[in-house]
Amino acid sequence: MKTIEQLLESKNIRVTAMRLLIYKFLAKKKVAVTLSDIENAFAKADRTTLYRTIKTFEEKVIVHQIDDGTGITKYALCEEGCNCDIKNDLHLHFHCNNCNETTCLTDHKIPQIKVPDGFVSENVNLVVKGICDKCSG
Amino acid sequence: MKTIEQLLESKNIRVTAMRLLIYKFLAKKKVAVTLSDIENAFAKADRTTLYRTIKTFEEKVIVHQIDDGTGITKYALCEEGCNCDIKNDLHLHFHCNNCNETTCLTDHKIPQIKVPDGFVSENVNLVVKGICDKCSG
DNA sequence: TAGTAAGTGCAATGGAAGTGCATTTGTTAT
DNA sequence: ATAACAAATGCACTTCCATTGCACTTACTA
Numbered sequence: 651m652k653t654i655e656q657l658l659e660s661k662n663i664r665v666t667a668m669r670l671l672i673y674k675f676l677a678k679k680k681v682a683v684t685l686s687d688i689e690n691a692f693a694k695a696d697r698t699t700l701y702r703t704i705k706t707f708e709e710k711v712i713v714h715q716i717d718d719g720t721g722i723t724k725y726a727l728c729e730e731g732c733n734c735d736i737k738n739d740l741h742l743h744f745h746c747n748n749c750n751e752t753t754c755l756t757d758h759k760i761p762q763i764k765v766p767d768g769f770v771s772e773n774v775n776l777v778v779k780g781i782c783d784k785c786s787g
Numbered sequence: 788m789k790t791i792e793q794l795l796e797s798k799n800i801r802v803t804a805m806r807l808l809i810y811k812f813l814a815k816k817k818v819a820v821t822l823s824d825i826e827n828a829f830a831k832a833d834r835t836t837l838y839r840t841i842k843t844f845e846e847k848v849i850v851h852q853i854d855d856g857t858g859i860t861k862y863a864l865c866e867e868g869c870n871c872d873i874k875n876d877l878h879l880h881f882h883c884n885n886c887n888e889t890t891c892l893t894d895h896k897i898p899q900i901k902v903p904d905g906f907v908s909e910n911v912n913l914v915v916k917g918i919c920d921k922c923s924g
Numbered sequence: 925t926a927g928t929a930a931g932t933g934c935a936a937t938g939g940a941a942g943t944g945c946a947t948t949t950g951t952t953a954t
Numbered sequence: 955a956t957a958a959c960a961a962a963t964g965c966a967c968t969t970c971c972a973t974t975g976c977a978c979t980t981a982c983t984a
């Protein structure tokens with residue numbers, strides 16, 4: 651079990667107080683968060699710092715970006731077994747039309763998609779929308 | 788073979804010069820277009836008009852909206868057999884990472900996606916990214 | 925411990941989406 | 955045909971999120 655510090659160092663990211671806090675925040679959340687969510691959680695910190703921290707995490711494949719169709723980009727920690735690189739998230743996401751939360755369904759792999767001749771598939775973005783487990787209960 | 792006028796009338800949309808032009812523009816294009824694309828094509832017309840025209844078309848299920856992950860919403864004509872309603876496009880889309888164009892793969896249906904217990908799937912957004920036929924040639 | 929590279933905060937910009945209101949155009953009933 | 959009404963269009967403006975430039979501070983390194 652790596653500490654967060656070790657994780658960051660292993661990816662050549664300098665350990666700072668801010669980054670640890672943001673990492674912990676993301677880890678605590680089970681769902682994908684927007685930049686505003688982070689901003690609200692750390693009202694004292696500047697928006698730019700949060701933005702750039704997330705971008706750094708993204709580059710170093712600590713978080714992945716999710717476009718769930720709300721028009722606002724969300725972010726979630728890459729899981730242990732998450733082999734998404736910068737451009738590819740290989741699992742699917744679920745967006746709840748009720749509570750507006752987006753969840754990573756890490757262990758649900760995206761089925762192989764056939765594309766027409768001449769098209770080369772590099773990666774796939776798949777968002778399922780509906781009602782999540784908390785809201786359907 | 789319906790004329791465009793007949794098509795619009797059948798959906799209770801008033802036929803105007805602008806709407807005919809925009810429809811023809813969409814029909815000529817094989818790929819999904821952004822509002823800016825339309826704006827550039829009709830420089831004399833006001834952006835608001837184009838915006839509201841597209842929104843009208845969308846409501847009346849003449850075009851469908853596509854979120855291809857670029858952050859900019861695109862629009863494409865619903866095909867003859869396209870049974871997408873306002874909220875659901877049932878086919879998948881291909882986004883070319885090279886030319887940045889998004890194509891409807893109308894005859895490629897989205898496979899059934901399994902979601903965990905408690906989750907209710909209402910619709911699915913699936914965008915395949917890669918290299919399109921024009922760019923891979 | 926000085927010097928440098930990276931991180932942070934403030935201010936400002938840009939792009940796309942959306943809205944209010946006045947004006948014009950089209951439709952309908954007399 | 956034309957008056958009266960409804961819908962469409964154009965202009966101006968606003969909002970929201972994403973992004974960048976620059977100054978300042980903090981952290982690593984020789």
